[in-house]
Amino acid sequence: MVRLPLTPEEIERGQRLGSLLRLARGERSMFEVALAARVSPETLRKIETGRVATPAFSTIATLAQVLGLSLDEVWAQVSAAPATSHR
Amino acid sequence: MVRLPLTPEEIERGQRLGSLLRLARGERSMFEVALAARVSPETLRKIETGRVATPAFSTIATLAQVLGLSLDEVWAQVSAAPATSHR
DNA sequence: CCATGCGCCCATTGTAATACCGGTATTCTT
DNA sequence: AAGAATACCGGTATTACAATGGGCGCATGG
Numbered sequence: 001m002v003r004l005p006l007t008p009e010e011i012e013r014g015q016r017l018g019s020l021l022r023l024a025r026g027e028r029s030m031f032e033v034a035l036a037a038r039v040s041p042e043t044l045r046k047i048e049t050g051r052v053a054t055p056a057f058s059t060i061a062t063l064a065q066v067l068g069l070s071l072d073e074v075w076a077q078v079s080a081a082p083a084t085s086h087r
Numbered sequence: 088m089v090r091l092p093l094t095p096e097e098i099e100r101g102q103r104l105g106s107l108l109r110l111a112r113g114e115r116s117m118f119e120v121a122l123a124a125r126v127s128p129e130t131l132r133k134i135e136t137g138r139v140a141t142p143a144f145s146t147i148a149t150l151a152q153v154l155g156l157s158l159d160e161v162w163a164q165v166s167a168a169p170a171t172s173h174r
Numbered sequence: 175c176c177a178t179g180c181g182c183c184c185a186t187t188g189t190a191a192t193a194c195c196g197g198t199a200t201t202c203t204t
Numbered sequence: 205a206a207g208a209a210t211a212c213c214g215g216t217a218t219t220a221c222a223a224t225g226g227g228c229g230c231a232t233g234g
Binding site for chain 1: 097100104141142143144145146147148152157158159161162166
């Protein structure tokens with residue numbers, strides 16, 4: 001096994017993450033936020049639309065910083081998994 | 088320019104992140120922590136040794152959860168740049 | 175002495191993230 | 205109507221991650 005494909009759960013988490021970030025962005029433009037977080041607007045757009053399921057830690061960290069979000073809360077909401085019991 | 092190479096700053100951040108996680112692991116074995124976080128032991132080793140500079144958000148989040156670390160504090164320490172680099 | 179366990183290192187492989195391009199659609203303003 | 209601004213999408217390119225397997229060294233204890 002090498003670099004496993006994204007699982008459906010990871011994809012769903014990515015979508016929840018994107019929605020969360022978009023909501024937090026509010027009325028600010030993608031350009032503004034992306035510039036402040038030093039990421040490409042394309043990357044921000046893909047993350048917000050859920051097309052990037054597992055972004056880099058630093059990417060999310062800088063975005064959360066710009067948006068005034070707590071990383072712990074972000075993860076708590078994002079990882080609020082539907083029905084994943086322990087394996 | 089597509090998918091820019093890692094900057095020296097990102098590499099340094101990765102090393103700080105690795106040291107932090109290793110310190111937090113304490114006496115637990117890599118296998119134990121990796122298993123609990125559902126990541127490969129090699130991946131954990133690479134992160135701890137700083138050979139993976141920008142791991143996925145979910146990877147660090149699960150690791151931090153297993154290690155009992157706050158993501159906000161992790162990022163605060165990791166992103167605390169010494170600012171000695173001149174461009 | 176030899177086996178076991180732990181950590182490290184290297185090479186390889188497959189997939190994904192990041193970034194740029196061109197095109198499209200909508201909205202708002204002039 | 206024309207223009208700018210914003211956001212979406214498909215395609216493409218480049219780099220990096222995640223995981224596997226093998227080998228290595230060093231302890232510990234059988």
